[in-house]
Amino acid sequence: MNESRGQAGIAAPLAILGVIFGGGALYVGAWIGGTLGVLLVGGGWAPPAFTVKSLFDLVGGGPARLWPGHETAAAVGMSVLLVLVLALVGVVGWVVWRRYFSHRPGFASVRDMAALTPKAVAARARQLRPSLAEVEHIAPDDAGLLVGDLDSAGGPELRSSWEDVGLAVMAPRAGKSTALAVQAVIRSPGAVLLTSNKPDVYATTKAKRAEVGKPWTFDPQGIAYSDREMWVDLLALAGTVEGAGRLAGHFIAATVDERNRGDFWMNAARNLLTALFHAAALSGASLADVLAWLSTPADRSPVSALKAAGKTALAQQLASTVAGAQDTRDGIYETARQCVACLLDPAILEWVTPDPDTPQFRPETFVRGRDTLYLLSKDGGGSAAGVIAAVADSVLRAGMSAAEQAGGRLDAPLVAVLDEAANVCRIEDLPSLYSHLGSRGVNLLTILQSYRQGVRVWGEAGMDAMWSAATVKVLGAGLDDPDFAEDISRLIGDHKVTESSISHGSGGRSVSVSRRKERIMDAAQVRALPKGRALLLVTGARVALVRLRPWYLDPGAAELSAATKAEVQAITDRAAQKAMAL
Numbered sequence: 028m029n030e031s032r033g034q035a036g037i038a039a040p041l042a043i044l045g046v047i048f049g050g051g052a053l054y055v056g057a058w059i060g061g062t063l064g065v066l067l068v069g070g071g072w073a074p075p076a077f078t079v080k081s082l083f084d085l086v087g088g089g090p091a092r093l094w095p096g097h098e099t100a101a102a103v104g105m106s107v108l109l110v111l112v113l114a115l116v117g118v119v120g121w122v123v124w125r126r127y128f129s130h131r132p133g134f135a136s137v138r139d140m141a142a143l144t145p146k147a148v149a150a151r152a153r154q155l156r157p158s159l160a161e162v163e164h165i166a167p168d169d170a171g172l173l174v175g176d177l178d179s180a181g182g183p184e185l186r187s188s189w190e191d192v193g194l195a196v197m198a199p200r201a202g203k204s205t206a207l208a209v210q211a212v213i214r215s216p217g218a219v220l221l222t223s224n225k226p227d228v229y230a231t232t233k234a235k236r237a238e239v240g241k242p243w244t245f246d247p248q249g250i251a252y253s254d255r256e257m258w259v260d261l262l263a264l265a266g267t268v269e270g271a272g273r274l275a276g277h278f279i280a281a282t283v284d285e286r287n288r289g290d291f292w293m294n295a296a297r298n299l300l301t302a303l304f305h306a307a308a309l310s311g312a313s314l315a316d317v318l319a320w321l322s323t324p325a326d327r328s329p330v331s332a333l334k335a336a337g338k339t340a341l342a343q344q345l346a347s348t349v350a351g352a353q354d355t356r357d358g359i360y361e362t363a364r365q366c367v368a369c370l371l372d373p374a375i376l377e378w379v380t381p382d383p384d385t386p387q388f389r390p391e392t393f394v395r396g397r398d399t400l401y402l403l404s405k406d407g408g409g410s411a412a413g414v415i416a417a418v419a420d421s422v423l424r425a426g427m428s429a430a431e432q433a434g435g436r437l438d439a440p441l442v443a444v445l446d447e448a449a450n451v452c453r454i455e456d457l458p459s460l461y462s463h464l465g466s467r468g469v470n471l472l473t474i475l476q477s478y479r480q481g482v483r484v485w486g487e488a489g490m491d492a493m494w495s496a497a498t499v500k501v502l503g504a505g506l507d508d509p510d511f512a513e514d515i516s517r518l519i520g521d522h523k524v525t526e527s528s529i530s531h532g533s534g535g536r537s538v539s540v541s542r543r544k545e546r547i548m549d550a551a552q553v554r555a556l557p558k559g560r561a562l563l564l565v566t567g568a569r570v571a572l573v574r575l576r577p578w579y580l581d582p583g584a585a586e587l588s589a590a591t592k593a594e595v596q597a598i599t600d601r602a603a604q605k606a607m608a609l
Contacts, residue, residue, distance in 0.1 A: 058074070058075070058077060058081070062074040062075075132522055132547070133519070133520065133521075133522035133547030133548075133569075134178075134519075134547065134569065134570060134571055134572045135177075135563075135568055135569040135570060135571035135572075136179070137177060137179070137182065137183060139568050139569045139571065140177055140183075140185055140563075140565070140568060140571055142188075142565070142567075142568070143171075143174065143185040143186055143187065143188075143565065144183050144184075144185065145167055145170065145183065145184065145186065148167075148170045148171040148186045148187075148188055149165040149167075149170040151170075151171075151188045151189075151190075152165055152169060152170040152171060152188065152189060153165070155188065155189045155190060155436065155468070156169075156189065156438050156439070156440075157438055158438050158439075167184075167186065168214040168215075168216060169216050170186060170188075171186035171187050171188045171189060171191075172186055172187045172191075172193075172210075172211055172214065172215070172442070172470060172472075173185075173186055173210050173211075173214055173576065174186060174187055174499065174501065174563060174573060175206065175501075175561060175563070175573035175574050175575045175576050176573060176574045176576060177571060177572075177573055177574075178560060178571075178572040178573050178574050182573075182574075184576075185563065185571070185573060187470075187498075187499045189440045189465075189468060189470060190465045190466060190468075190498075191465055191470065191498045191499045192461050192464055192465040192470065192471045192472075192496065192497055192498055192499070193470070193471065193472040193473070193497055193498070193499040193500070193501065194472075194473050194475070194493060194494065194497035194499075194500050194501075195207055195472065195473070195474045195475070195500070195501040195502075195503070196474075196475050196476075196477060196478055196481075196500075196501075196502050196503070196506065197474075197476070197501070197502065197503025197504055197505055197506070197561070198476060198477070198503070198504060198505020198506070198507070199476060199505070200558075201503040201504040201505050201558055202503055202504070202558060202559060202561075202575045202577060203446070203474050203503065204225075204227055204228050204446065205577040205578055205579065206559075206575035206576055206577045206578070207444075207472065207474060207501065207575070208221065208223070208228045208444050208446045208472075208474065209228055209231050209232055209577075209578045210576065210578055211442055211444050211472055212228065212232040212236065212399065212442070212444060213231075213232050213235045213236065213578070213587070215440070215442040216397075216439050216440070217396075217397060217437065217439030217440050217441055217442065218240070218393055218394050218395070218396055218397060218398055218399070218400075218426075218439070218441050218442070219236065219398075219399045219400070219441075219442050219443075219444070220399075220400045220402070220419060220422050220423075220441070220442070220443040220444065221399070221400070221401050221402065221443075221444045221446065222402045222403075222404075222415055222419055222444070222445050222446055222447065222448065222451055222452040223250075223401070223402075223403055223446045223447055223451070224250065224403070224404060224405055224406050224447045224450055224451045225250065225447075226250050226251040226403065226595075226598055228444075228446065229244070229250075229251050229401050229403065229594075230251070230591050230594040230595050230598060231578065231587065231590075231591045231594075232399070233399075233401070233590075233594055234587075234590035234591075234593070234594060235587060235590065236399040239397045240396055240397035240398040240399060241398045241399075242398070242399045242401065243256075243257050243388055243393070243398060243399065243400045243401065244256070244257070244401045244403070245257065245259065245378060245388070245400065245401065245402045245403065245415075245418060246401070246403045247372075247374060247375040247377075247378040247404065247411045247414065248374070248375065248403070248404055248405045248410075248411055249374075249602075249605070250403035250404065250405065251401075251403055251598050251601075252598055252601035252602045252605055253403075253601070254601075255377060255378060255385065256385065256386065257378075257385060257386055257387070257388045258377070258378055258379065258380060258381065258382050258385050258386075258387055258388065259378065259379050259387070259388050259418050259421075260379070260381065260387065261274060261314065261379045261414070261417050261418070261421075262274075262304065262307055262308045262312075262313070262314065263308070263421075264417060264420075264421055265304040265305050265307065265308035266305075266308050266309075267305075268301065268305055268338070268341060271300075271301045271302075271304040271305035271308065272297070272301045273420065273455075273456075274300075274301075274304050274417055275296075275297045275300035275301045275304060275366075276297065276455045276456075277413045277414075277416040277417040277420065277453070277454065277455065278300065278366040278367050278413035278417075279293055279296065279297050279300075279366055279455070280413070280416065280453040280454070280455040280484070281366075281369075281410065281412035281413035281416060281453050282365060282366045282413070284483050284484060285482075285483065285484060285485055285486035285489065286486065292358060292359065292362040293362065295348070295358075295359040295362070296359055296362040296363040296366055298344065298348070299345070299348055299359055299360065299363045300363050300366065300367065301341075302329065302333065302341050302342075302344065302345040302348075303317050303320050303321065303329050303345075303363075304317065305333065305338065305341065306320075306328075306329035306330075306332040306333050306345075307329070307332075309332055309333065309335075309336040309338070310328075310329075310332035310335075310336075312328075312332070313380055313381065314370055314376060314379055314380065315376065315380065316328075317367070317370075318367070318370055318371065321360055321363055321364050321367070322364070324349055324356055324357070324360050325349065327346075327349075329345060330342050330345050330346050330349070333345065366413070367413070369410065369411050369412075369413060369414065370414075375411050375414065378414070379414060388400070388418075390421045390422045390424075390425035391425045391428070391429065393422065393425070394422065394425045394426040394429045394437070394441050395429055395437075397439070400418075400422065402415045402418055402419055402451075402452070403415075404451040405451075406447065406450035406451055410450075410451065411451075412450065412451045412452065412453060413453075415451050415452050416451075416452050416453050416454050416455075419443070419445065419452050419454060420454050422441075422443070423441075423443060423454075423460065423464065423469060423471075426441040426443075426464075426467065426468070426469040427463075427464070427467050427469060430467035430468050430469065431467075435466075435467070436466065436467050436468035437467065437468030437469065438468070439468075440468045440469065440470050441468065441469045441470070442470045442472070443469065443470070443471045443472070444472045444474070445457075445471070445472065445473045445474065446474045447474065447476075448473045448474065448475060448484075449475055449476070449480045449481055449483070449484045453484050455485075457473070457485065457489075457493065458485055458489040458490070458492040458493040458496070459492065461492070461493050461496035461497060462492075462496045465498065473493070473497075476505075477506070477507070477508055477511070478490065478494075478506075478508060478511045479508055479511070481493065498565065498566045499563070499564075499565055499566075500563070500564040500565075501561050501562070501563055501564075501573075502515060502553075502556075502561060502562040502563075502564070503556065503558075503560075503561040503562075503575070504556050504557060504558045504559075504560070504561075506553055506554055506556065507554060509550060509554075512550040512551075512553040512554045513550040515550075515553050515562065516546055516548055516549050516550045516552075516553050518564065518570060519546070519547045519548050519553075519562070519570045520546075520547055520569075520570070521544040521545060521546055521547065522544070522545065522547050523542045523543065523544055523545075528541070547570075559574060559575055559577075560572060560573070560574060560575070561573050561575055
């Protein structure tokens with residue numbers, strides 16, 4: 028009821044304008060039609076004066092007052108042309124209404140979302156990408172990442188720019204893969220990084236991305252049953268103490284939630300792994316050697332390696348841990364062993380062990396091209412999430428380094444889609460990365476199933492920082508957290524609605540009209556958001572309601588669907604072959 032009242036409030040001034048301009052259009056049509064009718068029956072070109080007096084004569088006396096002797100022909104001509112004019116006015120009015128006014132009251136209109144419309148995004152792309160500065164017609168996919176279509180009838184498509192970083196929160200099977208992850212991967216003009224715990228996005232996009240670059244598949248747990256055709260040198264990250272600490276942090280974060288990372292055993296395990304990773308990187312040892320050092324605390328090899336490299340303080344700290352009370356030392360080593368337990372699986376370890384017969388994946392080269400890196404891992408027990416987070420982090424940091432060398436930002440952006448990030452890609456300082464990745468031409472899209480899922484991984488402060496730094500936020504169906512739904516309802520805001528009340532008394536019937544504020548969308552409506560629709564929060568604009576665009580509704584979907592079926596069949600065949608080999 029309130030929605031229709033809001034629309035009525037918009038329609039009233041539009042109706043007045045429609046009467047004024049529509050009446051003028053009808054008079055012009057009648058004037059031209061009558062003149063042409065007379066001309067066609069041989070009455071010659073005899074247009075009456077185009078004045079207000081002629082308008083009143085026509086209304087008061089009909090065609091005979093303006094075209095005496097030819098009133099029938101004039102009436103027929105007027106009728107035909109007026110029908111055409113009315114049809115034209117109707118079509119134009121319908122298009123204008125659909126384009127600019129048929130959005131849900133209180134939500135963003137086309138004007139509010141102007142910065143995300145194709146023309147504005149293309150103009151921004153010229154500023155952000157030097158290679159496009161002189162290009163007259165920029166392809167939409169070169170201008171920005173597709174978000175969806177504004178949910179007004181005929182609403183334009185909306186795209187984020189190459190300086191935006193995104194965060195998506197929606198439940199499983201709400202369109203996060205088909206409408207966000209797949210679209211981001213297949214439409215990206217530069218290198219693409221994707222993390223996932225399922226093979227669906229991989230199967231849909233692999234063939235398409237193979238047309239523009241090499242698809243690298245990092246699949247240590249057989250999500251897509253891919254053969255190992257690459258390896259990654261994780262210890263390349265540990266060449267500095269800071270890098271070794273980051274590498275240790277990835278394994279810690281993959282093991283416990285944020286609230287448990289600060290206890291004594293986890294901090295001690297982090298320090299131990301930092302020292303061992305750094306010692307391995309400096310001495311040319313492998314991750315297998317690190318596992319051996321963890322199993323034999325008395326081994327002095329890592330201490331000697333650190334001393335030989337001049338890292339005296341770190342060597343002394345490691346030696347102190349080794350020489351400490353046996354119960355404490357064993358507890359620290361056992362905690363560290365649990366954090367890197369996934370490396371005990373030879374099927375995982377071989378993907379991060381040097382192999383001269385297999386191509387090495389080099390992040391610094393990858394970020395400058397158009398290749399695609401698929402990082403696939405299971406979640407839960409035995410997950411390779413620590414390894415996945417380390418590889419993803421190495422790519423993001425290589426992108427930032429390449430941007431600095433290119434003068435500040437990458438021309439062809441690096442797009443990183445961290446699907447199921449809370450399960451398989453727990454980069455510990457991801458919230459802080461959000462604050463500057465966009466300015467480097469690294470476009471990050473983190474996809475979560477719920478806001479609380481992010482809180483469990485990065486904590487309240489970390490998730491709040493990520494939320495605040497994300498310039499584009501997409502909230503889809505399935506937001507079942509009542510507190511979060513209420514927060515979103517407040518962010519959407521209020522609008523004024525008109526209410527009429529009728530009262531009967533001794534003096535008769537009276538009608539009073541009042542206006543009050545009401546939530547545009549309450550928490551229950553936020554929770555009941557239908558599949559295929561999403562709330563779009565963009566910095567500096569009102570909240571918009573958008574229609575997501577799944578890849579299978581796009582032109583060319585048949586070709587992509589055929590490639591998907593072929594890849595799914597290939598995965599099935601590989602799975603069958605490996606099952607037979609066991």
